[in-house]
Amino acid sequence: MAKVLTAQADDFPRWYQDVVAKAEMADNGPVRGTMVIRPYGYSIWERMQAEMDARIKAAGAENAYFPLFIPESYLRREAEHVEGFSPELAVVTHGGGKELDEPVVVRPTSETMVGEYMAKWVQSYRDLPLLLNLWNNVVRWELRTRLFLRTTEFLWQEGHTAHATREDARSYAELILHEVYEDFMVNVLAIPVLVGPKTVAERFPGAINTLTCEAMMRDGKALQMGTSHELGTNFAKAFDITYSDADGATQYCWTTSWGSTTRMVGGLIMAHGDDDGLVVPPALAPIQAVVLVVKDEGGTGERAAALAGELSAAGVRTRLDDRVGQTFGRRVTDWELKGVPVRVEIGPRDLAADAATLVRRDTGSKEQVPLGALAGRVEKLVADVQQDILADARSRRDDNIVDASGIREAAEASRTGFARLPWRLVRGEGETRLAADGVTVRCLQRPDGSLPGSEDEDDLVAFVARAY
Amino acid sequence: MAKVLTAQADDFPRWYQDVVAKAEMADNGPVRGTMVIRPYGYSIWERMQAEMDARIKAAGAENAYFPLFIPESYLRREAEHVEGFSPELAVVTHGGGKELDEPVVVRPTSETMVGEYMAKWVQSYRDLPLLLNLWNNVVRWELRTRLFLRTTEFLWQEGHTAHATREDARSYAELILHEVYEDFMVNVLAIPVLVGPKTVAERFPGAINTLTCEAMMRDGKALQMGTSHELGTNFAKAFDITYSDADGATQYCWTTSWGSTTRMVGGLIMAHGDDDGLVVPPALAPIQAVVLVVKDEGGTGERAAALAGELSAAGVRTRLDDRVGQTFGRRVTDWELKGVPVRVEIGPRDLAADAATLVRRDTGSKEQVPLGALAGRVEKLVADVQQDILADARSRRDDNIVDASGIREAAEASRTGFARLPWRLVRGEGETRLAADGVTVRCLQRPDGSLPGSEDEDDLVAFVARAY
Numbered sequence: 001m002a003k004v005l006t007a008q009a010d011d012f013p014r015w016y017q018d019v020v021a022k023a024e025m026a027d028n029g030p031v032r033g034t035m036v037i038r039p040y041g042y043s044i045w046e047r048m049q050a051e052m053d054a055r056i057k058a059a060g061a062e063n064a065y066f067p068l069f070i071p072e073s074y075l076r077r078e079a080e081h082v083e084g085f086s087p088e089l090a091v092v093t094h095g096g097g098k099e100l101d102e103p104v105v106v107r108p109t110s111e112t113m114v115g116e117y118m119a120k121w122v123q124s125y126r127d128l129p130l131l132l133n134l135w136n137n138v139v140r141w142e143l144r145t146r147l148f149l150r151t152t153e154f155l156w157q158e159g160h161t162a163h164a165t166r167e168d169a170r171s172y173a174e175l176i177l178h179e180v181y182e183d184f185m186v187n188v189l190a191i192p193v194l195v196g197p198k199t200v201a202e203r204f205p206g207a208i209n210t211l212t213c214e215a216m217m218r219d220g221k222a223l224q225m226g227t228s229h230e231l232g233t234n235f236a237k238a239f240d241i242t243y244s245d246a247d248g249a250t251q252y253c254w255t256t257s258w259g260s261t262t263r264m265v266g267g268l269i270m271a272h273g274d275d276d277g278l279v280v281p282p283a284l285a286p287i288q289a290v291v292l293v294v295k296d297e298g299g300t301g302e303r304a305a306a307l308a309g310e311l312s313a314a315g316v317r318t319r320l321d322d323r324v325g326q327t328f329g330r331r332v333t334d335w336e337l338k339g340v341p342v343r344v345e346i347g348p349r350d351l352a353a354d355a356a357t358l359v360r361r362d363t364g365s366k367e368q369v370p371l372g373a374l375a376g377r378v379e380k381l382v383a384d385v386q387q388d389i390l391a392d393a394r395s396r397r398d399d400n401i402v403d404a405s406g407i408r409e410a411a412e413a414s415r416t417g418f419a420r421l422p423w424r425l426v427r428g429e430g431e432t433r434l435a436a437d438g439v440t441v442r443c444l445q446r447p448d449g450s451l452p453g454s455e456d457e458d459d460l461v462a463f464v465a466r467a468y
Numbered sequence: 469m470a471k472v473l474t475a476q477a478d479d480f481p482r483w484y485q486d487v488v489a490k491a492e493m494a495d496n497g498p499v500r501g502t503m504v505i506r507p508y509g510y511s512i513w514e515r516m517q518a519e520m521d522a523r524i525k526a527a528g529a530e531n532a533y534f535p536l537f538i539p540e541s542y543l544r545r546e547a548e549h550v551e552g553f554s555p556e557l558a559v560v561t562h563g564g565g566k567e568l569d570e571p572v573v574v575r576p577t578s579e580t581m582v583g584e585y586m587a588k589w590v591q592s593y594r595d596l597p598l599l600l601n602l603w604n605n606v607v608r609w610e611l612r613t614r615l616f617l618r619t620t621e622f623l624w625q626e627g628h629t630a631h632a633t634r635e636d637a638r639s640y641a642e643l644i645l646h647e648v649y650e651d652f653m654v655n656v657l658a659i660p661v662l663v664g665p666k667t668v669a670e671r672f673p674g675a676i677n678t679l680t681c682e683a684m685m686r687d688g689k690a691l692q693m694g695t696s697h698e699l700g701t702n703f704a705k706a707f708d709i710t711y712s713d714a715d716g717a718t719q720y721c722w723t724t725s726w727g728s729t730t731r732m733v734g735g736l737i738m739a740h741g742d743d744d745g746l747v748v749p750p751a752l753a754p755i756q757a758v759v760l761v762v763k764d765e766g767g768t769g770e771r772a773a774a775l776a777g778e779l780s781a782a783g784v785r786t787r788l789d790d791r792v793g794q795t796f797g798r799r800v801t802d803w804e805l806k807g808v809p810v811r812v813e814i815g816p817r818d819l820a821a822d823a824a825t826l827v828r829r830d831t832g833s834k835e836q837v838p839l840g841a842l843a844g845r846v847e848k849l850v851a852d853v854q855q856d857i858l859a860d861a862r863s864r865r866d867d868n869i870v871d872a873s874g875i876r877e878a879a880e881a882s883r884t885g886f887a888r889l890p891w892r893l894v895r896g897e898g899e900t901r902l903a904a905d906g907v908t909v910r911c912l913q914r915p916d917g918s919l920p921g922s923e924d925e926d927d928l929v930a931f932v933a934r935a936y
Contacts, residue, residue, distance in 0.1 A: 027585065027588075029534070029535035029537075029581075030535070030538075030539050030542070030581070030584065031535060031537040031538070031539060031572050034535035034536075034537055035533075035535065036532070036533070036534050036535065036585055037532055037533035037534075038532055039530035039531065039532050039600070042530075042531050042532045042533055043530070043531070045533075046531060062507035062510075062511070063507065063510050063511070063514060064504070064505055064506055064507050064510045065503075065504070065505035065510055065513075065623065066497070066504050066505075067497035067498075067499060067502035067503065067504065067621055068502075068536075068574075068605055068607065068621050069497075069499040069502055069558075069607075069620075069621065070498075070499070071498050071499060074498070086565070087564060087565055088564060089562075089563075089564070089565075090537075090560050090562070090563045090564075091560065091561065091562040091563070092558050092559065092560050092561075092574065093559065093560075093561045093562065094557075094558070094559040094561065094571075095557075095558045095559070095609040095620075096555060096556060096557070096558075096609030096610075096611070097554070097555055097557075097609075103562075104499050106536075106560065106574075113497075113498070116498065117495065117504055120495075132507070136605070137536055137604070137605065139536065139537075141563040141564030141565075142564075143564070152537075152563075153535055153536050153537065155533065
């Protein structure tokens, strides 16, 4: 049988395109670089949103909404910020049939807009910290686009907070990094991200510190999955976000911002997918188990429907596939493409043996399970598969990190994975030399993996790679 | 004590503005007609979304995402549609620092974009019905704007479906009207909407039938809360959405679209609010009960926190207010403004009596309840208040519908409420005469309240009113 997908080993980017199309995740939009997210792709994004949103709320932030259109003048108030985003702006010049007095930009991110309102809402130290999160769409006019990974318009959450002190801002940016992003990525997406600060060269425009989560894709390249920025008092000064402290003195606020996007869907595909399609970890999966009716004979359909109901009642997100008008093989291929963690196959022969066949998507392993024990077994599998996918991704990642002793060796290792080397060998000229080879520093860490206080600390380690 | 809000009787529009500001629902955005939705306003919208989304999914539709930017040429393909929306479009002419070859419009609604993709995805009758729903933001460059009610950018859901037959499309448009919109508005928002078709003059541009939900605000004006449209084969012909039927013949699809927006937040405010602020029905309320510590003496704070925990455990959405640094009166005013259905007040004196004081927001009535019975009593209250707010809104509405025997009487009655009169008296010239007085037909109904098959049926009743 002809393979549905290009093999990863033959052409990884082509494999990615194939999966996105064949698993019905997304289509290209009509305007260059835009994206139509199809129902299956969107159901994965909805699950990501729900899991992230719960963590964001647990971190104390409240959701709000800010306008799509930003006056051009707002962006110009923070010098680095406007320089960073100007080349990517979409500009509305006409509204209601008339030319606008001041053109407005479609938000590429909302620091400037939020800054303007924080300045109104924050008066005293009692109003701090102010912790906001926005779920919305943003536009950045990118030259080279790829579905989910880099699109002109994308969906995301952007957090914006204001604090009384630098320490409080820093600890909140770290809280978001660890408790929201890293926790979600490791425990739900099953992607063992490396976390740490970016180098000065790689910071967000306007930030004094950018913390990042970096994942390794199956082709050894890095994907930046989410970032949390300390903005210092840069935006506070540009937008006059001040508070009066306990002594009545006026102080600038310290602000943060942090974001994660539909790009994570691309990360999910490339971190776990194989030559048969997506592999979705159960904690994320919109459908954790699909019950397939092999043939609808001898009451199989009815029994399968009852089993699907049992699994749902046991808390497993279950879908019944009784489309017996289509061939069984084609349906199996479709569920493999979509990466559903567990298949429960039930045909007349299974029914005669009072059993069903369970198939794991991640390993392909099969087992016959008595119908009476099915729900319990599937629940167990759902938990096991989650652990195994994470363990697998972790060992794949660790196997593809090379300890390099110099720039040339690091660049070489970046052809197939990440390289780890002392930051002092990279800093300054090394970063430029790596860049010439298309390799960037993904993040810095202390030797024990913890966050450095600054990039001046001794013994820091740099992770370098090619990146999406 | 000076009243926080303008009285409704003195100046209803000013009262509305005051509530939106003082209850911290929303602020004006910097670009004319745009809106910043503050956390409390957004938490109400999130609850609306959750309740609507569950009903939309129960109706079989799947969520997806379509791009913000639509090529101008798409809109021109359906004549009535482009005529209806052209005056309101925002146009992007520049992207990435360059002038675009073809300007793109910011979506005012997505029928054209979705039509283009439905044409790709639908091949055979087996692909039908195709049931999609989108949660997103749209832009319509409005001249006169008011927060939530009419803003340049608003948030909404837009459903888009394709069907094999006119009958199937019609019955789905009706299903959405009744099972999603009417059910949500009546049973969650506690707003007794009138449902029925619009007249030809009031239809959505491109529709062959527009079904609407019309609510009465406390000033007697109508607010259109949600609409469900049969689009016939108009968009199918413009975008070539066809399918091959069971005999292999090519047929046009029949499509529908349906939408409801952040305008519902404005409707909530004006349907139930009073001179003390919002009145939020418990089924919707993000906070159903607030536990207020009157003074933190003799362990009151601790006991109040425990009670709040008990209420949460009983499934009541509860907030603890222990901000004893602010005066009790000011905090009470704040929770009244925000319309929280039940206040649980607990001070040292209550504690000494092993009781708490319960206050209903809708009626202002107070009662002392023993602490041991508190959770049960609050649960009961939450259910009662929901019923009472609906009954109240229903009798207020019914009291303000006048049976009119002619156009002049109907126009007169529309100064303070709705008028109901035979459609045959309105049809044609009557609709024009009413329009001259700023009065419109809100919807048609059969005498028993059911949906007419067409506006040519005998004995139809027209509801007319001034509207937002």
